[in-house]
Amino acid sequence: MSVNRFVLNGMSFHGHGAISEIPGIVASRGFKKAFVASDPDLVKFGVTAKVTDLLEKNGIAFELYTDIKPNPTIENVQHGVDAYRASGADFMITIGGGSSMDTGKGIGIIVNNPEYYDVRSLEGVAPTKHRTVFTIAVPTTGGTGAESTINYVITDVEKKRKFVCVDPNDIPDVAVVDPDMMSSMPKGLTASTGMDALTHAIEGYTTKAAWALADCLDLEAIKLIAKNLRKAVQNDPDGREGMALAQYVTAMAYSNVGLGIAHSMAHTLGAVYDTPHGVACAMMLPS
Ligand SMILES: NC(=O)c1ccc[n+]([C@@H]2O[C@H](COP(=O)([O-])OP(=O)(O)OC[C@H]3O[C@@H](n4cnc5c(N)ncnc54)[C@H](O)[C@@H]3O)[C@@H](O)[C@H]2O)c1
Ligand SMILES: [Fe+2]
Structure with missing residues (x-):
């Protein structure tokens, strides 16, 4: 008989208005400052603000990181690790499609497993020792489901290839799947x-x-x-x-x-x- 493994989020919220749960999740764990990873277009279109306005209203400090492009690169992850370390944040909120959530996964894994800073060594199944930083993932596309997967996909611009990293340590702790975050999609x-x-x-x-x-x-x-x-x-x-x-x-x-x-x-x-x-x-x- 073969053994099948199944890895899932610890917690997820679903339905219109689900993002209103975020301040409570943060308060219940005593976190002090969020590192918010989201791409520049989402900031421009006011999608990211749906969550950051809630943080502001509830007195939760945050730093916004937007050096993220569709099909995110090794550099997007490395700059993000540097920014996370400089920010003084103690948890992360990723807001976006697969590109923002995957960049956040790479950042969180490397912050807690710094020996993988080159990013390329995470390809495939890397034996990381530590969980990613506590992450709340908020998808804004109805597609990748990266908020509930153990994968992330990074582009190696130099070698013109994308590579997949598979690591149960990267699955976001909480997924907040709010269809209102997707309503601005063309x-x-x-x-x-x-x-x-x-x-x-x-x-x-x-x-x-x-x-x-x-x-x-x-x-x-x-x-x-x-x-x-x-x-x-x-x-x-x-x-x-x-x-x-x-x-x-x-x-x-x-x-x-x-x-x-x-x-x-x-x-x-x-x-x-x-x-x-x-x-x-x-x-x-x-x-
Ligand atoms: N981690 C995984 O398990 C997994 C699975 C499949 C794909 N992926 C990866 O995810 C990436 C693709 O992600 P994606 O398809 O979600 O898109 P994306 O994150 O690349 O976003 C594409 C564009 O849509 C915009 N956008 C996103 N949400 C929007 C909204 N609500 N309103 C207006 N504009 C919005 C973004 O700003 C961006 O310009 C690829 O790199 C892919 O390889 C990851
Ligand atoms: Fe896909």
């Missing part, structure tokens, strides 16, 4: 990140490592995506809520059973042409 981004989630569900269901616990999550996610992706593209609140849940549910599965060749090819497109991840997945899934 139609194209909603569609492409939704196709990323569908690719996770189909590849997670068909991969050789799939088994019953992952299958029930992936089958439910496929149903949710079929029902909600078109509505989410029309910015319907129920559609947004359905996709927020679907991308989280399938991420719980693929994080544990892996993906397939559509993702391998999508990562190469992302590294060489900077193709948005969801677009690359949508192109590769049919073939």
Whole structure:
């Protein structure tokens, strides 16, 4: 008999308005200062402010780190580690799509495992000894589900490749999956990140490592995506809520059973042409 491992978030919140839980989570643990990792466009569009306004209102100090680009790079992570160390923060909040959450994962892992500062040595399954810094992850796309996975994807600009790091020590402590954080996504981004989630569900269901616990999550996610992706593209609140849940549910599965060749090819497109991840997945899934 083989043994299957399953790693999940310690806690997650779901539904419209879920970000209002964040000040309580911070207070209950006695944290003093947040390191908020979010990309510059999200700051510009006022998405990051939905959370930082709450921090301000509740007297929670924070430092904002925005040196993050889509398909984040080794340098984005290293600068982030330096900024975290200089900030005096004692926990992290990542706000964004896969790019912000993955950069935050790399930062948190290296802050507590400094021997991996080169980032490249984290590729694959690195034997880190310590958990990441306490992290609250707030997704703003309905796609990667990085808030509930043990993976993060970093781009090596010099070698023109993306690499995947797999480490149970990086899973965020708390995921706050609030569909209102996704309502500002334009139609194209909603569609492409939704196709990323569908690719996770189909590849997670068909991969050789799939088994019953992952299958029930992936089958439910496929149903949710079929029902909600078109509505989410029309910015319907129920559609947004359905996709927020679907991308989280399938991420719980693929994080544990892996993906397939559509993702391998999508990562190469992302590294060489900077193709948005969801677009690359949508192109590769049919073939
Ligand atoms: N960690 C994992 O498990 C995992 C899984 C799949 C993919 N990934 C990685 O995640 C990255 C892709 O993440 P993504 O598809 O979520 O997109 P992203 O984080 O790269 O964001 C893409 C763009 O959309 C904008 N955006 C995000 N949310 C928005 C909102 N609510 N309103 C308006 N604009 C918004 C961002 O500012 C950015 O310009 C890739 O690097 C991919 O390899 C990680
Ligand atoms: Fe993906």
